[in-house]
Structures are given as C-alpha cells and as structure tokens.
Amino acid sequence: MTDNxxxxxxxxxxxxxxxARIALGRAGSSLPTAPHLEFQMSHARARKAVHxxxxxxxxxxxxxxxxxxxxxxxxxxxxxxxxxxxxxxxRRLAPASRAQLTPSVGxxxxxxxxxxxxxxxxxxxxxxxxxxxVMPMLASQGLSLGSISIVTQARVAVxxxxxxxxxxxxxLVLIGERPGLSSPDSMGLYLTHGPYEKLTDEAxxxxxxxRAMGLSYPEAAQKLIFLLHQARKLGxxxxxxxxxxxxxxxxxxxxxxxxxx
Amino acid sequence: xxxxxxxxxxQRWHFGSLAELMAKATPERSGDHLAGVAAGDAEERAAAxxxxxxxxLAAFLHDAVVPYETDEVTRLIIDGHDARxxxxxxxxxxxxxxxxxxxxxxxxDALAALASGLIPEMVAATSKICRNQxxxxxxxxxxxTTKFRNTLGLAGRLxxxxxxxxPTDDPxxxxxxxxxxxxxxxxxxxxxxxxxxxxxxxxxxxxxxxxDVIARYNIPTQSCVLTHVTNAIELIRxxxxxxxxxxxxxxxxxxxxxxxxxxxxxxxxxxxxxxxxRGTMGDNVMYLxxxxxxxLSAGAHHGVDxxxxxxxxxxxxxxxxxxxxxxxxGFIGPxxxxxxxxxxxxxxxxxxxxKLLGLPMxxxxxxxxxxxxxxxxxxTLLTLLGVxxxxxxxxxxxxxxxxxxxxxxxxxxxxxxxxxxGLRPAPEFEAWLQNNGIFDTQGRMSNQIxxxxxxxxxxxx
Numbered sequence: 001m002t003d004n005x006x007x008x009x010x011x012x013x014x015x016x017x018x019x020a021r022i023a024l025g026r027a028g029s030s031l032p033t034a035p036h037l038e039f040q041m042s043h044a045r046a047r048k049a050v051h052x053x054x055x056x057x058x059x060x061x062x063x064x065x066x067x068x069x070x071x072x073x074x075x076x077x078x079x080x081x082x083x084x085x086x087x088x089x090x091r092r093l094a095p096a097s098r099a100q101l102t103p104s105v106g107x108x109x110x111x112x113x114x115x116x117x118x119x120x121x122x123x124x125x126x127x128x129x130x131x132x133x134v135m136p137m138l139a140s141q142g143l144s145l146g147s148i149s150i151v152t153q154a155r156v157a158v159x160x161x162x163x164x165x166x167x168x169x170x171x172l173v174l175i176g177e178r179p180g181l182s183s184p185d186s187m188g189l190y191l192t193h194g195p196y197e198k199l200t201d202e203a204x205x206x207x208x209x210x211r212a213m214g215l216s217y218p219e220a221a222q223k224l225i226f227l228l229h230q231a232r233k234l235g236x237x238x239x240x241x242x243x244x245x246x247x248x249x250x251x252x253x254x255x256x257x258x259x260x261x
Numbered sequence: 262x263x264x265x266x267x268x269x270x271x272q273r274w275h276f277g278s279l280a281e282l283m284a285k286a287t288p289e290r291s292g293d294h295l296a297g298v299a300a301g302d303a304e305e306r307a308a309a310x311x312x313x314x315x316x317x318l319a320a321f322l323h324d325a326v327v328p329y330e331t332d333e334v335t336r337l338i339i340d341g342h343d344a345r346x347x348x349x350x351x352x353x354x355x356x357x358x359x360x361x362x363x364x365x366x367x368x369x370d371a372l373a374a375l376a377s378g379l380i381p382e383m384v385a386a387t388s389k390i391c392r393n394q395x396x397x398x399x400x401x402x403x404x405x406t407t408k409f410r411n412t413l414g415l416a417g418r419l420x421x422x423x424x425x426x427x428p429t430d431d432p433x434x435x436x437x438x439x440x441x442x443x444x445x446x447x448x449x450x451x452x453x454x455x456x457x458x459x460x461x462x463x464x465x466x467x468x469x470x471x472x473d474v475i476a477r478y479n480i481p482t483q484s485c486v487l488t489h490v491t492n493a494i495e496l497i498r499x500x501x502x503x504x505x506x507x508x509x510x511x512x513x514x515x516x517x518x519x520x521x522x523x524x525x526x527x528x529x530x531x532x533x534x535x536x537x538x539r540g541t542m543g544d545n546v547m548y549l550x551x552x553x554x555x556x557l558s559a560g561a562h563h564g565v566d567x568x569x570x571x572x573x574x575x576x577x578x579x580x581x582x583x584x585x586x587x588x589x590x591g592f593i594g595p596x597x598x599x600x601x602x603x604x605x606x607x608x609x610x611x612x613x614x615x616k617l618l619g620l621p622m623x624x625x626x627x628x629x630x631x632x633x634x635x636x637x638x639x640x641t642l643l644t645l646l647g648v649x650x651x652x653x654x655x656x657x658x659x660x661x662x663x664x665x666x667x668x669x670x671x672x673x674x675x676x677x678x679x680x681x682x683g684l685r686p687a688p689e690f691e692a693w694l695q696n697n698g699i700f701d702t703q704g705r706m707s708n709q710i711x712x713x714x715x716x717x718x719x720x721x722x
Contacts, residue, residue, distance in 0.1 A: 010710055011440065011718045018427060018434035021659025021671075022441035029445075029676035029706060035659060039636070042661070043668075046630040084595045084631055085291045118631050178594075179630045180666030209428075254433035258440060258717050259473040 006032040017254070019182060042181045049176070049184035051080055054120035056150055062128045066135055068112075069147040073097035073162070077153040090155035093162070097151075103167030108146035110138065110228075111168035115154025119176030119184060126187040126211055127174050134221045141228060156190050156204070163195035170231060171195045172224070177208065186211050189220060191227050193237040203238040205231075263324055267312035274308035280326040282316075283382070284566035285309035286389045288606055292554045292567045292597035299566075310390050314356030318347075321382040327563045327573070332514045333524055338380045338576045346378030355386045362387070362399045372403050376619030381512070381572035384614045388568070393606065396613040397649040403616040405652065407584045408543025409505065411481045411689035413450060414621050414652045419684035421656035421675045422587070422623070423448030426664035430457045432470055438658050439474060440714055444707075445672035446679075446700055447656035449690035450585055450623065451505060451548060453485040457664055464488045465501050472502040478713060481689035483540075483584070485548050490522060490530040497533045505548045505584055506534045512551075512573030515561030527581055542689075545584035545621070551575070552589040553607050554597030567597060568607065572614040579618055585653060586620045588612070590642075591628040592667055601638025604628060608642050612651055623653035627669035636660065636668070643670055647678040654678070679704070 006025045015023055024035040031039075060070045076092040077083035083090050093101075114127050131148075138145065146166050151158055156173050163171035173190040180186065189207040192199065205227050210220040231237045265276040276282040284298035286309035293299035300306035322342060329335045344351075349371075350358055361367055388396060406414040413420050425438030435454065442448050452471055456463050464486045471484035483504040488496075490508040497503050508527060511517050517524075527547075534546035551574040556562040562570055571588070578586045588611035591604040598604045608624050615622030626642045628634035643654065660671040678684060685691055685704060694700040699711045710718055 007706075007708060009441070009444070011444075011714075013721050014437040014440065014718065017437040017721065018431070018658075018663070020425075020427070020434070020438045020441075020657075020663050021661050022437055024659055024673070026673065026706070029673060029680060031659070031671070031673045039659065039661070043630070043635065050631045085599060086295065087596050088295075178666060180663070181630065181661045181668060182663060183666065184630075254431060256432040256436040256470050256474070257721050258436045258714075259470070259477055260720075 004032070039181070046179040046181055046184045049119040049121040049179040052120040054116040054123060054152055056152065059114070059124065059127065059150055063131070063148055066131060066148070068145060071100060071147050071149045073100065073149050073151045075151055075153040075155070075158050080153070083153040087155055090153055091157035093158060098161070098165065101162065101165035103165065104146055107167035107169060109143040109168070110170045110172060111146045111163050111166045112148045113151060113159040113162050113171060113173045114148065115151045115156070115158060115173060115175040117154060117156070117175035117188070118178045119186065122176035122185045122187040122211065123174065125185045130174070130187070130210060130217050130220065133217050134224060137221060137225055141225065143228070156201070157199070159190065159192060160195040160199050161197050163192065164197060168195065169193070170228070183209070183211065183214060186214060189224060191224065191231060191237050193231045193235065203236070205237045205241055265312050265316070267308050267315070269308060269311065274305065274312065276309060276312060279324045280563070280565045282309055282313055283326060283386060283389070283569050286313045286386070287566045287568055288389065290567070290597070290603045290607065291595060291599040292557055295596055296557050296562060296564070296567070298564060313386055314354065314390050316355050316386070318353050318355060318358055318383050319351055321380060321386070326382060326565045326569060327513055334512060334514055334517070334573055334577060337524060337580065338573065341576070341580070342380055343377035346375055348378070350375065350378070356390065358383070359387050359390055359395065363395060367399070367402065369402055369404050372617065376617065379617055381576050381614065381618065382569060384617045385569040385572035388610045388613050391613070393609050393645065396609040397645055400613045400616045400649040403650070405616060405619055405621045407545040407621045409483045409540040409545055409584050410542055411449060411687045412542065413584065413687055415688065417684060418687055419647060419651070419675070419679055419682070420450035420653040420687050421447040422450045422585070422653055423452045424455070424655050424657045424662065424669070425452070426455050426657070426662055428457055428664045430463055430467060432466070435467070435470070436474070440718065441658055442656055442672050443480070444699055444711060444714065445656070445676060446686055446694055446706070447672045447675055448480070448482055449687040450653035451483050451485050453487060453507070453548065455487045455665060459488055461492060461495060464492060464496060465499070468496065468501050468503060479693070481693050490526060494530055494533045497537060502539070503534060503537060504539050505546055506530045507548045507550070509550045509555070510574050510577045511555045511559070511561070512570040512577070513556050513561050513563060516556035516559045516570070517577070519559035519561060524577065524580070527577070531581055545582055547581045547583040548585045548587070549578045549581060549583050550587045550589055551578070551611070552593055553611070554593045557597070558593065568610055571611060575615050575618045575620055578620055583621065585623055586615055587623050587625050588615070589625040589627065591632060591634060592625065594629055595632045598632070600633035601628070601635065601641070604632070604634055604638060605642045605645065609645060609649065612646055612649055621652045623651055625655050625669050627655070627667050629667045639668070639670065643674055643678055644681070647682045647684065
C-alpha cells in the first residue's frame, strides 16, 4: 500500500494504449478516492453540457463575419425537460419559427443548420471555427448557400423541415452530440440530400466526434467535402454513400501486446 | 376484443382492451407517456392494477396484445405454450399467482418446472402488481444454468461480461482493457466487444484476436463480437472463430424486422454456431440483448406498453437457448426511462420476467449523461440485482465506455458486489484465477502483476 492507502495496479504504462480508465489502483477492491472524484467531475461536466443553454446571441455575432444571414429558430420543445422526453417535438419547428422561413427564388444548394442538440457546449466550442474553415471550401465547390439557421432544443431531423421550407437541395446540420463522460464537447455533422419532412435517418450521412481531442476540423472538413461531392454526383445521401466515405479513414493499428512475441 | 373494468368505491374504471389495461397498470415511465398509453394518474393506475390482479392467468392465452395473425412473436408465444407445465397454476388469477410466487411452495424446482408453462404477458402482468422487493425475492428463487466453456448461473455466483470497447477498435487498446479486467477477476460470462466499425474485416480481426488471447492464456471463457447475426453467419462460413452469436431482439415481429431479423434467421444463426462445435461444456451459443423502448423507437409497439413488449422479447430469446440475455436497461435514454428510479424499476422487472421465463438473465446496469441518473443509482440497482441473483453484469474500466459513450458497471463494481453479497465467479473461471495466482483462495486480488501476464505487460514500454 502507498501512503494514501491505495493498492497500486502496477500496469500503468498500459494507459498509453487507451483512454479507457484502466490501472486505477484499488482501495480494498473498490475505486480509490482520486479516480472516484475524477469520475464525478467528468460526469458533472457532461451533465452541464447537456443542460447548458445555447448562447444564441453570442453565436449569431460570431457567425456574422461569414457573411450569411442568420435566423434564430426554436423547435416545438419548449424547454430542456420536455426536449429530453419528447424527441418528436425536437424534430419539428415551433409554429412561430416555421413562419419565419420563406423559400428563396430558385432554391439554394445547401442550407446550414446549427442545433444545440444534447450539448450546447459542443456547438459553442466547435461550430464557428469549423464553419470558418469549411466555408471557403464550400464556395470553391460552387455551392449556393442560404441562411444559417440556429435552432434551440433541436434534434437532427429539424433540419429537414428547415431545408424544405427554404427550398434547399441539401441540408447540413451541425449538432451537439450526446456527451460522453470523456467527451462532453463532441459535435456531429449530418448531411441530407433532398430533405423532406418524415425522412428517416438511413438517408443521411453522419460525421461524428468533431472536437479538438477527436476528429479534427480539417479531417472533418475533408470528409464533408467528399460527402458533398458524392451526394451531388449520386443525387443522394445515406447508407449507400457511407462505405466509400469510411474508406477515407486510415487509422494505424498497434498490435495486441498480449499475443505478440 | 374483450374489454376490462374494475369498480371500487362506487367508481367504475373501464379499460378498452388488454393492451390498455396492461399499459395503465404499469408503474410510471416516460416511454409509456411518449407512446400515449400511460395511465392518466396514479388513481387510474391503481385501479388498472386491481383489475389486472383479478384477471385469470389463462386469459392471456385467449386475448393477445399483438394480433396472432400478423405477428410471428405472438404465434411463437401461443403455439409454443406448454399446457402441461402451466397446469399447476392454470386456475390462478394474476393476483393469486403473485401470492403463490411469494410463498414457500414456489421453490427453485417448482419454478424451473413452471417456466415453459408461462408466457411473457403473464409474467409482465404479474410484475406490474409487484413491489421491487417482490421482484427481487421471486427472481432470487429461480436458477438458470447455461454452459459453453464454463458454467454460468449457479447459486452464489455472479459473472461479468468483460467489455473492452475502443473507439477505433485498436488491438493494443482493447488488449489493455482486457488484461485490466482479467486481473480484476472479470470476464467469466464472456469477453464481448462492441465493434466501432460494423464491417466483416473488423469483426474478423477482433474475433481472431480474442480467440488467440483465450487460447494463449487458457481462459475458461468465451468471446463475442457484437455484430449482426447475418455477419456472424458469414464469418462462420469463412471459418472465422465465432464462439457466441450476438443479436439484439425485440418483442414484436415489426420491431425485429427493423433490426433486420426474424425467427428463422435467429434459428439459422444458432445452427451455424452449433456447427462450429466450439463449446467444450455445453451448447448455449447465443448472446442476446434487449431493452425497454426498442419497439417504440422503431414505431413497432402496437399500442402496447414498453415493459410488456420487452417481456415478449424473452419469448424470442427463449427459443434460442442462449448462453446469456442482457437487458441494456438505461442505454436508450430519458425519453423511455427518465431517471434513476425508472431505470431501477425497469432493471428489476426485466430480470424478474426473464428469470421466470427460464432465461440466463443479466443486466447492463447503465445510464447516459442526459438521463437523471448517476453512479449512486447504479450502485443501488447493482446491489438489488445482486440480491435478486442476476446471472451477470457488465465489467468495464472505470464505468466509462469510451466507444459507446455511456456509463455501466466497472471491474471494481463487480468486486464490490461479490464482496458484499458473498458471491463468486463461475467455478471454472474462479479456478483459473486461483491457479494463476490472480486471486487467492479467499477471493482476494494479488498485489503483484500476475506471472501469467508479466512478460506481456513488461513488454509495453
């Protein structure tokens, strides 16, 4: 035992191989004080991310330099408690928000929607820097862009109603993902070609875990541009496009030390 | 369709169908509100419970909550009913059956003989009028034993699925979690990976890796990669070492269809696994997962409450003669089970229903960060399920699943439950732990890196 009454688990070098909470030591056979309290802090942060209110005004200001009109919308879920229990309401716009939307003449290629989802923290941290990086890339693809919609109490599918109302041929939804204990700030990107209301999720493509410690902005942007290209070429998004997109990922694997040698 | 009513204090409560009666008798949960089938208030719920208690058990054989003609799960339940086994309780009402289950007459042998005579709707109805302590007491009397490379479900034993998930399926990262878990005495139920990438090449390399680890260290356990049954069948065709076939199952034909399965496909999967002959002690070759709310999320619940539909999934599981059945109770989110109280109740109900129907029932005692739940809620459910005699729980490093982004029971948690309740791992696995100096004969962990793993661990810089 050490001075702290912790029995060590002397394989701490294995922690270099995974972010899983291994080699935590033990007090008796239970979790020692330090890792126990670290877990409590992680959980508190993840909970805070779920319940944090998106600062719509600040986000609107940060988006201004991108030069697109910004719409402030809300879903039909009035507050967080309702949002968490009624996913159907988070997928629809509130009537007052719906009334703000009018289709542009000739439509647009891509509507951008930013939703708080389950982590406003993810949006506040990642949405503006990601869009700042990707916007010139979208322009160089010759895509016409409509307004940027910010939606509170939003689920991914709310983008379908927005895309339909704006006459957009594709919708990109940036949304806060369900916070993990070690990743409270993870943003998801959902691309949908030909949005319509009641469209189902297998018709979308998702790029997940966009954050500093996860999928970097340049990597996410590269995947998105690839998907946009495929979506326009094939006239669709969804499962049929997915496999090719995944082929972009080249993660180097390290061998299993338990059976090497 | 018969309707149901109950009169109390001059007030007559009317329930238009068996499904409505069952739903309104169900202890409150968010998923039944989402489906619009919950009781209007606690008084209506209590009246429904009284009406349900007066219903003969045999009524469930004549009035199906999901139509027989259009649902193969209902046909499986009704056509597969064992009238001979049912005979001893055939005259009872739901309320009378609860009383009998609590009595000393309902002992381990009587409940084992009864299992094939019960159908899911009978046990679901009974659970709805049970308090938590009833669900625990009754389930604790049931013993269901299964075998593949070891013996699971014996009295006084608590097993764990070692779940070494990794966000990129990195072999070294997975191995690190496996060795951490094994040294903590976890992994006797199965070493089971949720792959990040659901492709055949990914599953192939993970299965070879697990097979190599189990063989190299001579571990009396089995492996599983949680990929779709069609993938597993194809992997077996390619001679990949598949120990245990995984599949998520649900309680209606339409919900199973949304999972891309039907009963015939499950039978095909089981036959494929049996053809491998990899089990040294028994032929329980399937690992099935369920969870309240999955049918509703697929729009396939037929107006039936989520707990009754969940129990019906156990009829699907039962014909597969599984090694393990896992209700992943808090994973689906607060729209189905809002908080720790609802998760706890659901975990106890699922374990009770599964055990009465004769299944090797375990529970993924878990929650997501958008649920109103925390580690204390999980400690409570873990302790209650330990007392109830759950066959197995999950074991992961520090309760944090870095791939699936949810929290479940940790390696440490399993040792807590074993210690406080006097439970031990599966006997073959326990002997392996002791023979290799990982645990001593009193069930205490070694203070050293076990010699078995010393070279491998020290090889990692």
